[in-house]
Amino acid sequence: MADTLRVGVVVFPGSNCDHDVYYVCKHQMGWRTRFIWHKETDLRDLDLIILPGGFSYGDYLRSGAIARFSPVMHAVTRFARKGGYVLGICNGFQILTEAGLLPGALLRNASLRFICRDVFVRVERTDTAFTSAYSPGAVLRIPIAHGEGNYTADADTLRRLEESGQVIFRYVTADGRLDPEANPNGSMHHIAGLLNDRGNVLGMMPHPERAADPVLGRTDGLGLFASLAESLVGAALKR
Amino acid sequence: MAPVALEPEVSRELARAHGLSDEEYDRLLEILGRKPTYAELGMYAVMWSEHCSYKNSIAVLKTLPRSGGRLLVAAGEENAGLVDIGDGLAVAFKIESHNHPSAVEPYQGAATGVGGIHRDVFAMGARPIAALDSLRFGSLDKARVRYLFEGVVRGIADYGNAFGVPTVGGEIYFDPVYEGNPLVNVMSVGLVRIGETARAAARGPGNLVVLVGSATGRDGIHGATFASETLQDDQESRRPNVQVGDPFTEKLLLEATLEALRTGAVVGLQDMGAAGITCSSCEMSARAGTGMRLYLERVPLREADMSAYEILLSESQERMLLVVDRDRIEEVQQVFHKWDLPAVVIGEVTDTGLVEVYYHGELKAAVPARSLVLGGGAPVYVRQARMPAYLKQTRAFQANALPVPEDLQATFLQLLDSPTIASKRWVYEQYDTMVRTNTVVGPGPSDAAVIRLKGTRKALALKVDGNGRYVYLNPRRGAQIAVAEAARNVVCAGARPLAITNCLNFGDPYNPEVYWTFREAVAGMGEACRVFDTPVTGGNVSFYNENPQGRIYPTPTIGMVGLIEPFPERLMTADFKSEGDLVLLLGQNREDIGGSEYLAWVHGLVAGDAPYLDLEEEKRLHELLLELIASGLVRSAHDVSDGGLAVALAESCLFGNLGARVRLEDPIRPDALLFGEGQSRVLISARPDDLSAIVSRARDFQVPVQVLGTVGGDRLKINDWIDLPLEAIRRVYEFAIPRRMQAHDSAG
CATH class of the missing domain: 3.90.650.10 (PurM-like C-terminal domain)
Known part of the structure; x- marks a missing residue:
């Protein structure tokens, strides 16, 4: 029986934030953490799967467009359909949209440039497995690092996402206001992070694993990992 | 069937067209005792080019302090320098220029500069953990300069970001002297456990020579030769000399190489950059006192009809040459196949001292490895030096004659507006x-970038520095300042300076005034390094940074590594x-x-x-x-x-x-x-x-x-x-x- 969360971090060829999130899960959270090679298909030993940032398969075509066809993604899709928890960060978010696990798409940043800097995001809901440790409306300082993070969806999808409260993080000013200046990449509705309708798959462009260590000067991402610990360890124990 | 390639008749004229002097061609005839084949001529021309042989700089470079302190590997012995930082860890680091390619094709030129220097570092068995860039451009008022600036920055970004190594610091100067000759110097810093470093030597006759990574194409042929000439006005025609980068393959190559090294079956390896297969095979053989027999038809090609000459000189990126224990080849191949990379046995190590190259059964080249390489048979020149005439004028300047601006606040704002x-x-x-997730201090609020080393109480402070204008006005003191300022910067971050790497960007060394500034600058650098106890671990010389419109300032850039310990207590911003x-x-x-x-x-x-x-x-x-x-x-x-x-x-x-x-x-x-x-x-x-x-x-x-x-x-x-x-x-x-x-x- 698991006495701790069992986490898998997928390694696609070209993933480059895999070790970063692994470090937080294993060494800071103390979770039982392993890497999942992109050709693996048996994920039954896991409670949480993380799709890390990077440039899967080089992303020369369109971010995530090739990764969605990899053997592991078929397994991740099955895992999610059974209610398993999946977190996609940056390239992971892009892959989740390409794979149809989350709606919409991430287009090139409005500036047409790669952007790496701290942004502020507001936590829109705290009744989810990914955000329960945050206080409602909390504003987090978390870095982004992407060239394609401009969230786009058709009007119906956006309306549905808003109505069902699936927008979890929004780009805001330091004091929590929605302002075009605070939207780094042109995302519709300032969307920085999105939950699926079942509440077990989260995709986000900001990098919580880069804001999880006091020595690096940023800790606002830790709440996400703390939320997962709080929400899932109990669930894991019950299995 | 063997492709039929029409090979030109080798002659003195053809040698000249390859950049070899008559004296060098005579020396080549003497070494071989016969007329070289076309492939051999190409090999010697590229290996004896300035870029590979350092023929006009090595005599001067040898005056630098190149050992001692915490240096584990002295300059020039391996792909990059290696410095002991305690607790069984070492830092491998090096800076290299990609000026000429970036002047012609800024995006790819800069991108492949990033890829090349990282390869040097992971060829040591070290994992690259940070990159820094030292860039020089003309005035941003010029459209061409903005194009170069934009392209270089994008090239560095796209390659480094995808490769997954943070670009943590750098410096940029804008001055009209760099207008036609931008400088792109990239430094890579890697971390390795002492005892797990890889050597760039082809030891053990009978061991197998393995080519890994990308297929070989026609890109970058004569890149090294190109870098050894003055830029001309027809530089657009030089685009085919510029290589094309593929950071995804480089990322796979990195992971596969480090994994392959962990098997213990890799005897030696070397990055393939300038002069491709020629350089890596000759240098690895020369270092071990061995030879190699290579079969070029086994080399995976992008274009089927490539000649032996082209394959030997291709500078296609993201390739590595490995020497593998003959009995353990499958273990190593398995690792590369896991990462979907070709790993093809293209030959074996011999004890002949010769690099022998066969193509479809025909012997295309048989050259003594040592005769081609730096420190072996490559020529060494000491050039004529003369103090530049301009120094009389610049030193005649009298500040007293210059009025103090009336509105100092306006002057202050004007200065802040200088790019x-x-x-x-x-x-x-x-x-x-x-x-x-190691960047404690990135670009911005510090004089040096700071990278923590997970699991230790250490952090590295990193800085690149070099004010070309100072060196122009006083080569010796200007170079001293470059070292002093880099050291001061890491000290301001709380670090003790450990060692430097240098990138020496100058004009045409055959110009006595250029050579004088070069000699003076190296002397000044050496003096400063001795005072700060920061030996030179290696680096790169880039001559010929001039074009018909002008010449750059003599611009040595210094890459400094300092150690903060205990971290984080000693960190400063x-x-x-x-x-x-x-x-x-x-x-x-x-x-x-x-x-x-x-x-x-x-x-x-x-x-x-x-x-x-x-x-x-x-x-x-x-x-x-x-x-x-x-x-x-x-x-x-x-x-x-x-x-x-x-x-x-x-x-x-x-x-x-x-x-x-x-x-x-x-x-x-x-x-x-x-x-x-x-x-x-x-x-x-x-x-x-x-x-x-x-x-x-x-x-x-x-x-x-x-x-x-x-x-x-x-x-x-x-x-x-x-x-x-x-x-x-x-x-x-x-x-x-x-x-x-x-x-x-x-x-x-």
Whole structure:
């Protein structure tokens, strides 16, 4: 029986934030953490799967467009359909949209440039497995690092996402206001992070694993990992 | 079937066309005892090119301190230098230029520069953990310069970001002398366990020679030769000499190479950069005193009809040459296949001392490996040197004749608007500065980047530095300053300087004036390195940075590595921390505006001598500052450099988002006091209670110290010369570069 969360971090060829999130899960959270090679298909030993940032398969075509066809993604899709928890960060978010696990798409940043800097995001809901440790409306300082993070969806999808409260993080000013200046990449509705309708798959462009260590000067991402610990360890124990 | 390639008849004329002098061709005939084949001619031409042989620089470079201290591998022995940082860890690092390719095709030129230097580092078995860039461009008022700037930055960004190594620091100067000859120097820093390093030697006759990574194409043929010539006006025709980068394959190559090394079955390996298979096979054989027999038809090709000559000289990127234990080849191949990379046995190690190259059964080349390489048979020249005539004029400059500007505040703002001084945010926000989650201090509020080493109490402080204008005005002192400032920068981050790598960017070495500046600069660098006990671990020389329109300043850039330990206690940054802290200056203000950005940007004058520097005084400053930081007496430390004291004050204010009230009382002309670039000065802030302790330590180290003022408020006030809200300063400082780039974006 698991006495701790069992986490898998997928390694696609070209993933480059895999070790970063692994470090937080294993060494800071103390979770039982392993890497999942992109050709693996048996994920039954896991409670949480993380799709890390990077440039899967080089992303020369369109971010995530090739990764969605990899053997592991078929397994991740099955895992999610059974209610398993999946977190996609940056390239992971892009892959989740390409794979149809989350709606919409991430287009090139409005500036047409790669952007790496701290942004502020507001936590829109705290009744989810990914955000329960945050206080409602909390504003987090978390870095982004992407060239394609401009969230786009058709009007119906956006309306549905808003109505069902699936927008979890929004780009805001330091004091929590929605302002075009605070939207780094042109995302519709300032969307920085999105939950699926079942509440077990989260995709986000900001990098919580880069804001999880006091020595690096940023800790606002830790709440996400703390939320997962709080929400899932109990669930894991019950299995 | 063997492709039929028509090979030109080898002749003295053809040798000349390959860049070989008559003397060199005679030497080649003597070595072989016969006329070379076409392939052999190509091999010698590229290996004896300036780029690969260092023939016009090595005699001078050997005068640098290249061993001692914590150096584990002396310069030139391996792909990159190696420095012991304790706890069984070593740092491998090197800086390299990609100037010529970037002048022609900025995006790919810069991208492959990043890829090439990282490969040098992971070929040592080290995992690259950080990159820094030293860039030089002309004026941003020129459309061509903006195109080069934009392309180089994108190239560095796209390659580095995808490869997954943070670009954590750098420096950029803009000056018209770099207009046709931009400089792109990239430094890679890697970490390796001592004992797990890889060697670039082909030991063990019978072992197998394995080519891994990308397929070989026609890109970059003669890249090394191209880099060994002056740029001409027809540079567009040189585009095919520029290689094309593939960071995804490089990432796979990195992971696969490090994994393959862990098997213990890899005997040696070398990156394939300049001169491709030729260089790696000859150098690895020469180092081990062995030879190789290669079968080129086994090399995976992008184009089927390539000749032996082309395959030998291709500079296709993302390739590596391995020598593998003959009995364990399958283990190694399995690793590369796991990463979907070809790993093809293309030959074996022999004991003949010859590199023998077969193509479809035909012997295309049989050359003594040692005869081609640096330190072996490659030519070594000492060129004629003559002090440049221009120095008479620049040194005749009399600052007294120059009026002090009436409105010093306007001058201050004008200086902050110089792209050389201004914030480089426009650049570094395009770089992933944080991947690998070790970046404690990235670009911005510090004099050096700081990378923590997970699982230890150590961090590295990293800096690239080099003011070409100083070196132009006084090659020896200018190069001393480059080392001194880089060392001061890592000291300001709380680190003890360990070692340097250098990239020496100069004009045509056959010009006696250029050669003199080169010799002088290397001498100055050596003097400084001896004083700071920072040996040179290796580096790169880039000559021929000139074109028919002009020549660059002699520009040696220094890549410095320092160690912060214990970390994080000893970490220091440049931002003011608290209201009420005292602002202090360590070091002496001097009436010295020579070579300053103020003189160049405000008055349009590149004149005078390089700024004042005394190496012993500088060394005492470093020791004092390290002592003060260790004692917890310093709250911020910022080096006074480009733009002088006024800019240093402004930066510490902007970084900390805190104002300051400052009173400068030295009896020297106000523009020199505000904007002069005299060396060996550091601006610190400290708690008022600690003042007496600081003064007493400073006396022990014989370093002058003076209180300049107090941190606080939201304005910067200096005497009655400058009084500005921080936001007004920030606007100018932050928008100098974006404003110049955007103004033209919309114009299309």
